[in-house]
Amino acid sequence: MDSSFFSQVDLCQLMRPRKVCVCNQVSEEEIVSSIKSGHDTLEKLMNDTGASTGCGTCMGSVRKLLVRELNVPKA
Numbered sequence: 244m245d246s247s248f249f250s251q252v253d254l255c256q257l258m259r260p261r262k263v264c265v266c267n268q269v270s271e272e273e274i275v276s277s278i279k280s281g282h283d284t285l286e287k288l289m290n291d292t293g294a295s296t297g298c299g300t301c302m303g304s305v306r307k308l309l310v311r312e313l314n315v316p317k318a
């Protein structure tokens with residue numbers, strides 16, 4: 244592949260962890276780390292990471308990560 248295929252900005256975007264919360268620039272890695280350090284409710288995660296404290300669009304994704312990491316059975 245030609246190295247000019249990606250601009251420098253595109254490469255930086257690809258190399259960064261995906262942001263779950265765009266408003267507060269919180270990555271999946273940060274959310275998982277917070278859960279593993281004991282923030283086991285949505286409120287605790289919000290207070291610790293800032294995720295879902297802006298527009299709220301990411302709340303469903305944050306909840307999914309919480310359920311996944313805590314191995315909560317689906318209802």
Ligand code: FES
Nearest residue numbers: 264266297298299
């Ligand atoms: S994207 Fe997370 S609060 Fe807006």
